[in-house]
Amino acid sequence: MNRVFVGMDVHKEKIVAVGLPEEGNHPVMREEFGGNDLSRLVKRLRQLAKSHRVEACYEAGPCGYGLTRTLLQAGVECRVAAPSLIPRRPGDRIKTDGRDARELALAFRANTLSFVRIPSxxxxxxxxxxxxxxxxxxxxxxxxxxxxxxxxxxxxxxxxxxxxxxxxxxxxxxxxxxxxxxxxxxxxxxxxxxxxxxxxxxxxxxxxxxxETAPYRERVTRLRAFKGFSPLAAMRVIAEVMDFRRFPRAAAFMKFTGLVPSEYSSSDRIRRGRITKAGNSHLRCVLVEAVQRGTRNAHMGRDLLKRMACVSGPLREVALRCLTRLHHKFWKLTRRGVAGGKVKVALARELAGFVWAMMTLPETADAAA
Known part of the structure; x- marks a missing residue:
């Protein structure tokens, strides 16, 4: 069965859908639907699915994930693309809903899109x-x-x-x-x-x-082993990420936070600039707030020791390495005269790597009582 790649430009008032075949640029479908008329869109895509394998996508935006859930429930494969990572052609100065949907379908077919995780x-x-x-x-x-x-x-x-x-x-x-x-x-x-x-x-x-409930208790306990994490801060991190294992490496998670430096290098010249801020701003804010508490010294108070005792040996080792590294990095950058804001961002980036390591380590049964 031939595949059809459907790009949808989704707005509050209307949805423009353009479907392209695996080969060729002649659209299999190009139709407009009302923003509240999802049933007609589902019916049209299911009708198209009788003769083709339909794969649909649209940009993440203010309309949320309702359309994705509706299509998946109807048996139509649908994914949500990250808007900031969609390839753009600088020379193309004409923008319409139809062209946006077509460009999205072309990028989907070329496998150049990055997709976001659909939360439950x-x-x-x-x-x-x-x-x-x-x-x-x-x-x-x-x-x-x-x-x-x-x-x-x-x-x-x-x-x-x-x-x-x-x-x-x-x-x-x-x-x-x-x-x-x-x-x-x-x-x-x-x-x-x-x-x-x-x-x-x-x-x-x-x-x-x-x-304190079952779905979050164990993950909150892990994050609270870090200095600067209250139950509220831990829940803020968990709610924004949910599944930490979708990031293959710590560097990928750091990129998701938007705390990595931008770069514009060419030939022998290397130019690095400010952080990208291209990730989750809520998560970035929590990490920056966390490193402001207690990075000047590596002293572990009674409360922190009690929290560390609630996690297993390997997890406790991650928390201890994080505490030592952030402390040394803080004083290293401070003695070099780096501005306070840049120091906080650098520490937050390091903390993001340790958070990823803590949340992706397998569970062990040797947690201390």
Whole structure:
């Protein structure tokens, strides 16, 4: 049975599908479907599958994985391509939905596409909860900045010895003597901040409770053997990756985080630039946050020793090597005068390699009690 490669340009309003045969450039199909009319698209592809082996794909985007799941359930093979890794022709300055779908089908047929992993519905729900927590945390930080700027504009500075956003700081803001209108404005800001902070606590409690369940408990325990990983940070890493074994090497996982340096080398000249940032930004953020805790010294506190005792010997060795390497690398780069931001990025890249090693080592039964 001849194969047909179907490229789909998926939008909220419509889906444009172009199917190309194994040989030749004359389309087997080129049709448009409504964004809400998936049943007609499935029917058309199933009809085409009676005479051809249909393989479909589309770019990952805001429409999610619903189309993929629908087609797979209907028996049509469908994959999702990574948009940043799709080959582009710089000289082609004409862009339409039909041309995009055709170019995608051509690249699919030439086997030049890189595909993303399709998460299960349960995995997507967990990832959604954790990203919801990140969005609310960003809003909390933003409102805090707004309140701090508002107080500064109105020449209100906290008394000496009162640290920001402590109970004493909240009492000071609530007791400030202001005009009725200014009092109303500040109270509105504080009420919004209090509501968001309470929501953030509730979600974090949900995530921590989720970390204790069977699908995640063992993986969270592994990650917590590293210095700087709380149950929340471990769940954030797991939710973004889920299957660590899909990366054959540590270098591939580092590339996925977007922490590797860019390069533009030619002939004898080697030019390396800033990190690519071409990977998962949520994962990159967690790793950078983790290395900010405790890289200045390799001291292991009582809590870290207890967490390391919960993993087996080979896993504990990975955690210890990570702790020593990050400590030495931090001071090596710092003594060379490397900027603090670059040091953090370099350490996060190293940490990514150790995380991959920790999560891909086979389970052993000799874990210490």
């Amino acid at each position: 519905r349960e995995e997507e729900e967990v990832r959604g909860l954790i990203r919801c927590r990140e969005d609310i945390a960003k809003e909390v930080r933003r409102i805090k900045h707004v309140i701090a700027h508002w107080l500064l504009i109105h020449e209100q500075r906290p008394p000496k010895g009162v640290k920001g956003w402590t109970q004493a700081h909240w009492r000071w803001m609530r007791d400030l003597e202001l005009s009725p209108l200014d009092r109303t404005v500040l109270d509105h800001y504080l009420d919004v901040l209090h509501l968001l902070a309470e929501r953030l606590k509730q979600i974090e409690q949900q995530v921590v409770a989720l970390a």
